[in-house]
Amino acid sequence: MRAFVLALCLCWAGSVSAQRENISLGPMIGGSYSTLTNTPEGVQNKYKVGPSAGVFINYSIKEHFGLTANVLYSRWGTDYESFNNSTNGAFKLNLDYIHVPILATYYFGNDMGPGAVRPKLFLGPSVSFMVSNNGLVNQNFQKIDVGATGGVGINIGLAKQQWINIDVRYNLGFSQVYKNVPGYENINNQSFSLNVGYSFPVGQYDKGSNKFSGRRR
16 A cells, blocks of 8 residues: 555656646545444444544645645544443543545546536545543553545535535554553554535645745636
């Protein structure tokens, strides 16, 4: 997966030489549907719903390729149901992260005007920083989760180069959620999310002259 992400980035970098690149940013809000993988015997996981909100910045040429960086507050976790004799019961585990994915994006379609609908595919690495949890022992959780994010979406063009961004994502953590907890090794975050954003143009970067222009088109 890492090699594929690198290949996407190299293709994007090669395609943007000698072209003007558009920069835009905006807010994003949505929700996640998350659980944990590989729970021990006697424990059943269910997906739980949590909020997601933050900001994003897009860096793309006019045609088809771009990079998107997000900084999102995301509540992940799971609904535990334990069937062990000593721990029967249910528990909703909330894991709050600042989630930062860097996504290589391919946009379909050439229409850039108002009303344009541009489907997109994206994939890239992510790093998530735990800011809080409702676990019984806070020290049992890893504070950083390195993972990957991929998905599909559409951009809908509005006036003055503004866009509505809608995407569906799958997030998978590569790092263990717990540390030093016997029986809870190799448990990872995974989630699906639906996000809606609104992007505003910031300006253009001209690689030929190495200058940034704040003029909006």
